[in-house]
Amino acid sequence: MRIAMFSTKPYDRRSFEAAGRAHDILYLEPRLAPETATLAAGAGAVCVFVNDDVSAPVLQALHAAGTRLILLRCAGFNNVDLKEAERLGMAVARVPAYSPHAVAEFTIGLLISLVRGIHRAYQRTRDGNFALEGLLGFDLHGRTAGVIGTGRIGALVARALAAGFGCRVLAYDIHRDPGLEALGVTYTDPRTIAAESDIITLHCPLTPETHHVIRAETLALAKPGLILVNTSRGGLIDAEAAIEALKTGRLGGLAIDVYEQEADVFFEDLSNEILTDDLLARLLTFPNVLVTGHQAFFTRDALQAIAEVTLGNATRAEQGLPLGASEVKAPRAG
Numbered sequence: 001m002r003i004a005m006f007s008t009k010p011y012d013r014r015s016f017e018a019a020g021r022a023h024d025i026l027y028l029e030p031r032l033a034p035e036t037a038t039l040a041a042g043a044g045a046v047c048v049f050v051n052d053d054v055s056a057p058v059l060q061a062l063h064a065a066g067t068r069l070i071l072l073r074c075a076g077f078n079n080v081d082l083k084e085a086e087r088l089g090m091a092v093a094r095v096p097a098y099s100p101h102a103v104a105e106f107t108i109g110l111l112i113s114l115v116r117g118i119h120r121a122y123q124r125t126r127d128g129n130f131a132l133e134g135l136l137g138f139d140l141h142g143r144t145a146g147v148i149g150t151g152r153i154g155a156l157v158a159r160a161l162a163a164g165f166g167c168r169v170l171a172y173d174i175h176r177d178p179g180l181e182a183l184g185v186t187y188t189d190p191r192t193i194a195a196e197s198d199i200i201t202l203h204c205p206l207t208p209e210t211h212h213v214i215r216a217e218t219l220a221l222a223k224p225g226l227i228l229v230n231t232s233r234g235g236l237i238d239a240e241a242a243i244e245a246l247k248t249g250r251l252g253g254l255a256i257d258v259y260e261q262e263a264d265v266f267f268e269d270l271s272n273e274i275l276t277d278d279l280l281a282r283l284l285t286f287p288n289v290l291v292t293g294h295q296a297f298f299t300r301d302a303l304q305a306i307a308e309v310t311l312g313n314a315t316r317a318e319q320g321l322p323l324g325a326s327e328v329k330a331p332r333a334g
């Protein structure tokens with residue numbers, strides 16, 4: 001099958017070429033958007049990543065040019081209009097779990113860097129500054145950590161915090177994980193998490209219900225100095241409210257691998273350009289804000305799994321076989 005792959009970086013090409021050549025892949029650098037959809041003309045499938053635009057008009061343009069399959073080379077699918085895909089008879093497949101460990105381990109890395117000022121120490125010592133003033137952290141042991149979303153990634157993070165670091169872990173999810181409860185993780189409501197946590201880490205998908213799950217009202221409930229980590233999706237946090245809370249000290253630190261308006265910025269080297277996103281620019285001025293550019297997934301293991309599962313999805317769809325756990329369907333009403 002001909003697959004038009006959008007937002008291709010050299011590392012994507014290397015991992016897909018290593019995973020096999022069963023399909024004819026057209027590697028395209030541009031992001032999928034209304035203006036670029038015609039690049040996929042004649043391709044039975046398009047392969048997209050987190051910031052590609054797979055909205056209704058784009059799906060209609062792809063469908064008109066012969067595309068019948070959307071292959072997401074990621075887990076999240078908030079950028080796809082699933083109802084429109086269903087209406088057009090287009091199948092949507094994702095990679096449900098390429099390496100939850102990659103994201104969970106990165107989350108813990110961000111948390112410790114932020115709490116202990118490792119990101120600042122790295123810069124300071126290179127400048128010959130070995131002073132400790134301004135780097136005072138706190139022990140994770142005994143602190144209360146709130147985990148919102150305890151699926152594949154959130155469960156690993158909750159486990160590491162509870163069993164590894166000895167945190168008291170509070171969790172919120174629409175489904176409970178008895179394995180975590182057995183470890184002492186306590187499920188509760190989001191307000192209790194907001195009010196009692198020293199640390200909150202976000203691992204639920206972005207949906208209409210979870211959009212801005214962290215906003216001014218949530219932050220108003222928080223203990224002063226709350227540490228917030230987000231490696232899930234940028235839209236879970238209202239960045240303007242986070243900036244206000246950072247200014248007052250209500251938020252004591254923010255580590256984000258994702259940002260609501262990241263599509264125009266992340267995955268690109270903009271070091272010779274002017275940053276026009278004023279919210280992101282403001283966030284980058286805080287010493288207690290750590291921003292990474294959607295790299296939590298970025299391990300050799302994850303890239304290999306992404307390529308293998310995506311190509312497997314393409315093969316199954318081409319042969320008319322069920323897509324199983326990879327299939328993404330529009331939610332049923334009611």
Ligand code: NAI
Pocket residue numbers: 075076096097100103148149150151152153154172173174175203204205206207209210231232233257258294295296297298
């Ligand atoms: P998952 O599907 O295994 O877990 C998501 C959990 O969120 C489930 O337990 C689900 O019940 C829960 N959930 C759904 N709606 C909820 C709600 N309204 N409130 C609370 N909980 C809710 O997904 P997984 O693999 O753990 O990934 C989590 C998120 O991480 C993904 O949705 C994706 O957006 C993000 N992600 C980020 C990556 C990165 O590189 N930064 C890489 C991979 C995933």
